[in-house]
Amino acid sequence: MSDVESTGSTSDSTVSGPLSASRRNLLKGVAGAAGLAAVSGGLLTACGGGGSDDKKSGGSGSTKSVAGSTVTFGSNYSDPAAKTAFAALTSGATAATKVNVKINTVDHNTFQENITSYLQGTPDDLFTWFAGYRMQYFAAQGLAQKLDDVWEKIGSNFSPAAKKLSTGLDGHQYLVPIYNYPWVVFYNKSEFAKRHYTVPTTWDEYVALAKKMKGDGLIPIAFADKDGWPALGTFDILNMRINGYDYHIKLMKHEIPWTDQGVHTVFQHWAEILPLMQNGANGRIWQDAAKALEQKQAGMMFQGTNQVAAQYVTDKADLADLDFFPFPAVNPQWGQDYMDAPTDGFMLSAKAKNVDAAKAILEYIGSGPAETAYLKTDQWDVGLVNGLQVPTYNDIQKKSVQEISKCKAVAQFMDRDSDPAMADAMIKICQKFIDDPSTSSIASLQKSAESQAKAIYS
Structure with a gap:
């Protein structure tokens, strides 16, 4: 996969090998267990990986040790609008953490079709993925690292339902969510x-x-x-x-x-x-x-x-x-x-080379300012951080929040729920x-x- 600096541009490349998962994936039964959790700026209704899970790294507590280093980020945000929004998010992460981000963009379907071989081979440090069952699947395969230490720092930003959707079958967290959509x-x-x-x-x-x-x-x-x-x-x-x-x-x-x-x-x-x-x-x-x-x-x-x-x-x-x-x-x-109302987010690969810096990026992504900045460019999703105020929400996004909040429960999508x-x-x-x-x-x-x-x- 080819790399480009996170300055708003990305490069397209292919992920090697076949991917065992299909396009969209939801959490198996989590919506019913977690119930409904409303967020003022966005709404989530709940309608092991090896590696350094014991390291306390990332965010403001570790930027001094990781500043100037580089994290690679495998991305399926290949559609033009989503690609632009993701580039803005990673640029914001670099500004906040001083960690350079190289984005490797792959066509959305190709990414999904090749994810297993990609994670088993030489994956990027971070990769885009889906909450729920699909996240649990790769966590159980030992292809992703635990993010409990990250969640210790960002946990108060999210509802219990959002955390549940980010939790593996072993009770550990493996994903940092960014948005959902109806x-x-x-x-x-x-x-x-x-x-x-x-x-x-x-x-x-x-x-x-x-x-x-x-x-x-x-x-x-x-x-x-x-x-x-x-x-x-x-x-x-x-x-x-x-x-x-x-x-x-x-x-x-x-x-x-x-x-x-x-x-x-x-x-x-x-x-x-x-x-x-x-x-x-x-x-x-x-x-x-x-x-x-x-x-x-x-x-x-x-x-x-x-x-x-x-x-x-x-x-x-x-x-x-x-x-x-x-x-x-x-x-x-x-x-x-x-x-x-599927929820998307980001995971840390088991073979990540720059774990501390990658966790610093994830801690930034799991913050209100990160979601607010991301949604300045994203005009179709809604954020998940508690109390999120997004002055840039358009009518579609405002209505999305309202309609999801009316639901007694939400599913994630068949290829995430099964x-x-x-x-x-x-x-x-x-x-x-x-x-x-x-x-x-x-x-x-x-x-x-x-x-x-x-x-x-x-």
């Missing part, structure tokens, strides 16, 4: 006003609106799944809306079989709206689906603010015209109580479903999912 239904305010559309709150209203859009010559729901992971979000929200959060998490842990009628009902509802979703999804990347919304060729798009709002920024589209609503209620028992191998299996199953949503196909896909789950979780 998965919601996006639309353009001007288009809704012009066509006199009303925001739907129920499934019937949602389907009726999509049909009206189709009659008006619009693509009702922009949709893409060439990368595999976006469709997992549609399954997640339908499962939580129809069967509830507890059912969803149990399914992710294979405590409920994939052949269960509840899963069948999820696919049946998806099949109902699939004709109203953008055709050819398996051959389209999500950025192109977002462009259809930007260009007002599509009326709605269900995805994360981390993607859709960020793409508007990248394309210099009218971000002020973008708005969203929580996915409509399907089962009145659950209403709109749950959503996916075993990585199961998430990979479901990526293929969802793509097959998109190609053939017939009742017989659904039954066959459920059997396939259950067969693979039995092998994976046994």
Whole structure:
């Protein structure tokens, strides 16, 4: 991997070897255990690694010993807007700690697909990753170092839920979180006003609106799944809306079989709206689906603010015209109580060469000033530090905080809430479903999912 100094620029390179994990990953069951924790500037709802975990290093307490040294940082922040925000964050870290940062940027999907070999080989000191199960997975493999000493210094900055999402199965902390973001239904305010559309709150209203859009010559729901992971979000929200959060998490842990009628009902509802979703999804990347919304060729798009709002920024589209609503209620028992709101952060590799300086960087990242500075550039995520005040929040970010705070619990995303191998299996199953949503196909896909789950979780 090639290096560049952290001065706002990064270099693209490839990570060697295959990555055992897929794109997004949530904490297995942590949301239910941790409950809901609100932060005034951002919101986290909880809806061993070897190395020098006994060293007290980093932050203001260690800048004298680490000043002038260099830390390498493996990054999957490859989309232009995210890349710029990350460069600003690391520049701020250098200014605060006097530690130089060299960023190695890798395409997001490539990074995920090669993470295991990367961490087993010659990884950077620090790397970007996801909270929850995916973090726990690599911690349990001994591929990441404990950050208990870092958390001793930054712990008061975060809610118990945020700490739980950063904690491994052994009870030690392995991640410093930076933000989360909701998965919601996006639309353009001007288009809704012009066509006199009303925001739907129920499934019937949602389907009726999509049909009206189709009659008006619009693509009702922009949709893409060439990368595999976006469709997992549609399954997640339908499962939580129809069967509830507890059912969803149990399914992710294979405590409920994939052949269960509840899963069948999820696919049946998806099949109902699939004709109203953008055709050819398996051959389209999500950025192109977002462009259809930007260009007002599509009326709605269900995805994360981390993607859709960020793409508007990248394309210099009218971000002020973008708005969203929580996915409509399907089962009145659950209403709109749950959503996916993934949390991202940073980890210290087991093979890190400059541990003290890397921990100094993490201590800075885990502070209010760091998150506030980061969010000056990031116009789509929301921070997690307690009492965070971010004067640069736009309407999307302010609404994100509000809507996440309304949830009784949040999930992290299927490829974070389930075993990585199961998430990979479901990526293929969802793509097959998109190609053939017939009742017989659904039954066959459920059997396939259950067969693979039995092998994976046994």
